[in-house]
Amino acid sequence: MPPVMLKTLFVQRDGAVVRIHQDTVLVTLEGETLLRVPLHMIESIVGIGRVSFTSPLLERCAADGRSVVRMTRGGRFLYRIEGRLSGNVLLRAAQYEAARSPEKSLAIMRAIVAGKVHNQRQLLLKASRDLADPADRAAARAAADDLARELRKLPSASHPDEVRGIEGVTARRYFAALRHLLVSSVREVLTFDGRNRRPPRDPVNAVLSFLYTMLTRDAESALLGVGLDPQIGFLHTLRPGRPSLALDLIEEMRPILADRVMLSLFNRRQLQPSDFEVLPGGAIELGEAGRRAVFAEWDRRKQAEIEHPLLKQPVTYGRLLDVQARMLARAIRSQGPGYTPFLYRG
Amino acid sequence: MYYIVTYDVATDTREGQRRLRRVAQACEGYGQRVQKSVFECVLDELRYVELVHRLGAIIRRDEDSVRIYRTQDFTKSSLLVLGRNLGLDLNGPWTV
Numbered sequence: 001m002p003p004v005m006l007k008t009l010f011v012q013r014d015g016a017v018v019r020i021h022q023d024t025v026l027v028t029l030e031g032e033t034l035l036r037v038p039l040h041m042i043e044s045i046v047g048i049g050r051v052s053f054t055s056p057l058l059e060r061c062a063a064d065g066r067s068v069v070r071m072t073r074g075g076r077f078l079y080r081i082e083g084r085l086s087g088n089v090l091l092r093a094a095q096y097e098a099a100r101s102p103e104k105s106l107a108i109m110r111a112i113v114a115g116k117v118h119n120q121r122q123l124l125l126k127a128s129r130d131l132a133d134p135a136d137r138a139a140a141r142a143a144a145d146d147l148a149r150e151l152r153k154l155p156s157a158s159h160p161d162e163v164r165g166i167e168g169v170t171a172r173r174y175f176a177a178l179r180h181l182l183v184s185s186v187r188e189v190l191t192f193d194g195r196n197r198r199p200p201r202d203p204v205n206a207v208l209s210f211l212y213t214m215l216t217r218d219a220e221s222a223l224l225g226v227g228l229d230p231q232i233g234f235l236h237t238l239r240p241g242r243p244s245l246a247l248d249l250i251e252e253m254r255p256i257l258a259d260r261v262m263l264s265l266f267n268r269r270q271l272q273p274s275d276f277e278v279l280p281g282g283a284i285e286l287g288e289a290g291r292r293a294v295f296a297e298w299d300r301r302k303q304a305e306i307e308h309p310l311l312k313q314p315v316t317y318g319r320l321l322d323v324q325a326r327m328l329a330r331a332i333r334s335q336g337p338g339y340t341p342f343l344y345r346g
Numbered sequence: 347m348y349y350i351v352t353y354d355v356a357t358d359t360r361e362g363q364r365r366l367r368r369v370a371q372a373c374e375g376y377g378q379r380v381q382k383s384v385f386e387c388v389l390d391e392l393r394y395v396e397l398v399h400r401l402g403a404i405i406r407r408d409e410d411s412v413r414i415y416r417t418q419d420f421t422k423s424s425l426l427v428l429g430r431n432l433g434l435d436l437n438g439p440w441t442v
Contacts, residue, residue: 010441023375027442034442037434038375040393295441 006043009035010295012073012288014050020057042066044221046214048291049073067221073285077213080220088227091329095245098332099232102160107338108234108248108331109163114154115252115341116167120174121147122344123255127181127263136180143177146170164235167251171195178259183267190266190273199283203276206284207265210294211258212250218318219246219253222325228332249324252341257317261301265293309343348417349394351377351385353401356409368404369412372397380433386420 009025011018016029025042027035039060044067047053053068058081061068070078098104121144128140150170157163175195179187182204192204200206220230220243233244235251265271275290286294302318315323324342331339351373355366373379376397377387389397401412418424420433427433434440 007440013442016442021374022371035434035440036374036378037440038377038387040375041388292441 007037007041008299009037009042009045010048011045011051012048012291016047016051017054018045018047018051018057019054020060025057039064039066044069046071046217067217069217071213071217077217080217082221082224091227091333092229095228095232095332099234099238104332104338105234106158106160106163108328109160110154110157111331111339111341112235112248112251113163113167113170114151115343116254117147117151117154117170117174118341119252119255119344120170121151123259124174124177124181131180133184136184139180140177143173143180146173167235174255181263181267186266186269199279199281201282201284203271203273203284204262204266206276206286207262207271207294208258210286210291211261211298212254214298215250215253215258215321216243216246218321219243219249219325222321223249223328225322226325226329228325228329245328249321249328252324253320256342256344257301257320261294261297264301265297270297306344309345310340347389347391347394348419349377349387349389350415350417351387351397351401351412352415353383353405353412354410355383355405362406362409365404365406365410369401369410372400372404378432378434386433 009018009027011027013027013029013034016027016034019026019028020039023039025035025037025039025045026033045053045061046069048071051070058068062081065082068081070080072078098108124140124144124147128137128144131137131140147170150166150173153166154163157166172194176193179192179194182190182192190204191202195208196202196205197209200209223230223245228245230243230246231241232238233242233246233248236242236244236247238244270293271290275287275293277285277287279285303316305314305316306320307313308315308320308323310327311323320342327340353369353373355369356362357366370379370383373385373387376389376393377385380386387393387397398414405412
């Protein structure tokens with residue numbers, strides 16, 4: 001008997017109220033019921049824009065360990081509600097110690113960057129096979145070769161800043177090549193030329209920022225679930241309020257979850273330039289219909305299955321973060337082998 | 347597993363009307379209402395047993411009846427809907 005697949009409920013209608021009634025979650029708008037679903041099928045609730053949650057709903061979710069998250073319409077994270085801190089205080093103590101140990105930090109950092117660059121390469125190589133224009137194919141392959149060269153420098157990187165330097169170089173190289181994976185007719189209407197953020201200034205970056213926020217949120221939940229502190233990271237330096245470890249954990253997932261979803265959305269014409277709004281100041285934001293398309297594709301990707309190279313069994317993309325959070329906990333706890341990132345085989 | 351829960355509650359007394367409300371309310375916590383007294387539920391073993399137990403405690407066995415069918419799934423290939431479709435795709439994204 002397979003366990004029931006739990007869902008994330010996305011609520012984004014302006015003025016919607018999410019409440020609990022017995023064991024049912026109700027979403028109402030001006031007194032009219034929009035949706036009624038059983039609470040037991042929900043893993044987390046995400047509210048975007050002007051959405052409110054009633055106190056009884058929040059209390060119930062906190063007690064059950066279902067997370068509730070609020071984001072702005074632009075996809076900026078506002079707050080999350082989690083129940084009582086679970087997990088193992090000894091693990092967290094080991095985490096603080098690992099973060100202070102130069103050898104251990106360096107080993108984990110290297111593994112994270114290696115996983116990320118490997119997955120970026122696989123995405124470039126795999127997507128390049130479907131490209132019509134030989135010039136685009138060549139550009140994607142050339143970038144993949146450059147990434148491979150950087151990857152070979154990683155094992156000898158003996159200082160955290162060296163590892164971060166390799167990460168920075170590869171990120172720029174990868175994002176410069178990413179435009180070649182967009183269908184040429186789509187590329188003509190989008191002004192995507194590498195990554196920009198805070199705020200994102202073109203549709204591709206707006207979608208990437210939105211997806212990365214959702215990915216970070218999932219990573220925080222996964223880390224809290226295994227009892228790690230999302231704020232004590234290795235690759236990402238500590239800053240007040242920054243979920244450094246969650247950001248570390250999503251590095252290897254960015255290409256295969258977020259970037260892949262972004263490419264599908266644009267290449268399959270599920271997003272049009274009209275789905276975006278330009279805000280004063282030049283920031284670009286997804287409109288309501290556009291967000292709906294993003295959730296649908298994100299959900300589809302999270303339900304797709306992939307063979308986990310270490311576990312030798314199929315897992316859904318949506319569960320990968322939970323699996324990798326456990327791997328991270330094991331690496332932090334043990335004296336032996338370091339962290340094993342998820343390596344995607346294109 | 348996928349289940350279809352149907353019920354019939356004798357509502358000629360005030361007490362019967364109360365039972366009907368309580369049965370509907372109990373079902374709502376386990377699945378989605380697709381007709382006035384028909385629910386589609388996705389349940390694991392534990393939830394299934396829980397639901398059966400709860401409904402059994404609410405109804406009057408000499409007057410009401412509950413029927414629970416186990417089925418493959420609720421996808422388009424195994425379900426035909428004519429007229430108003432009240433159901434939410436349980437496997438699709440849940441967005442409002």
